[in-house]
Amino acid sequence: LLKLKIRVSRNKLLLIATVVLGLALAFAGLFMYLEGVDFFTAFYWAIITMATIGYGDIIPQTEAGRIVAMIAAVAGISTFTALVSILAEYFISSSLRRMTGMH
Amino acid sequence: LLKLKIRVSRNKLLLIATVVLGLALAFAGLFMYLEGVDFFTAFYWAIITMATIGYGDIIPQTEAGRIVAMIAAVAGISTFTALVSILAEYFISSSLRRMTGMH
Amino acid sequence: LLKLKIRVSRNKLLLIATVVLGLALAFAGLFMYLEGVDFFTAFYWAIITMATIGYGDIIPQTEAGRIVAMIAAVAGISTFTALVSILAEYFISSSLRRMTGMH
Amino acid sequence: LLKLKIRVSRNKLLLIATVVLGLALAFAGLFMYLEGVDFFTAFYWAIITMATIGYGDIIPQTEAGRIVAMIAAVAGISTFTALVSILAEYFISSSLRRMTGMH
Numbered sequence A, B, C, D: 001l002l003k004l005k006i007r008v009s010r011n012k013l014l015l016i017a018t019v020v021l022g023l024a025l026a027f028a029g030l031f032m033y034l035e036g037v038d039f040f041t042a043f044y045w046a047i048i049t050m051a052t053i054g055y056g057d058i059i060p061q062t063e064a065g066r067i068v069a070m071i072a073a074v075a076g077i078s079t080f081t082a083l084v085s086i087l088a089e090y091f092i093s094s095s096l097r098r099m100t101g102m103h
């Protein structure tokens, strides 16, 4: 059960990491198209936005770009929250296991 | 019980999403009025502030606007925290259910 | 027990809110002194920093001011984390109570 | 058991604090080398980035610097998440202890 649990947690972490990367690539693609910047700059913007850092060196200039930024903000926080929840679930599972003696 | 629990969690998520949107609209309205910007710009500012990104492209220029920004900061973090807690509660419930065999 | 638990949680929330406000006032005082800005500006800077928004409209210009900013960053995240933990603990307590039938 | 648990939590907190400081020093060293700024400025940038504040007063100018910033963003959030999880685990442990009467 323990091994299965850990494998499930690892799969979830891999899944969420894939989702974050997929979203970053999608937002970068949209930002590149709407704001007329190169892909590396757009990807850098997407990561800095989704991580809620927001340096402000690259900002959307168009209304459409701003809508993408707002969605990226919400998506960034959501996926970050999912990551926290998965990690919390993992620690709670092992905590409960230790408390109830289910090795 | 399981179905009821999931429905309660979904209702809570819907509630918190409504609260976040309501607060964003309220802060945007105040910011538009106090700082003299259009509603879309004010709403974009509210989302970027509540998501704690804070690009710095739109910043309050008046004392009243700064007070709204401070309240939006605290409200953004509070509602984000509530969202994390709800998601954590949901994962903990399902975790406990699996551990105690309450399918 | 339930009432006692809720009262403890409320006291903890009040305590953490007091700690956040106290720290914001202390950092604002230091920033005002080191950076030569008025207290309202310094307090606005402290809240925007501790909330990890960081617009970048008010930034430390001196080395001492930057050290205060780094401490405010760590303190902001720490107190925010404490708040999340208290809320999580509260939800877990009520969740456990419901699961184990301890009304 | 309780004393052991608290000691484990304290060791974990010390470990995560050491990891955060170690990462900040490593990112600062890389940023200093790639962006040609002094170490204090680079360290200030690393802390403000890892805390997800991102004032935007010091930003990477080179592609390599931007890659370091993206890694620092992910590392900052990861270690912060680990910290939240450790604190959550600690509070859950004490919560469970109180609920199950394991003083």
Ligand SMILES: [K+]
Pocket (backbone or CB within 6 Å): A052, A053, A054, B052, B053, B054, C052, C053, C054, D052, D053, D054
């Ligand atoms: K930020």
Ligand SMILES: [K+]
Pocket (backbone or CB within 6 Å): A053, A054, A055, A056, B053, B054, B055, B056, C053, C054, C055, C056, D053, D054, D055, D056
């Ligand atoms: K920022």
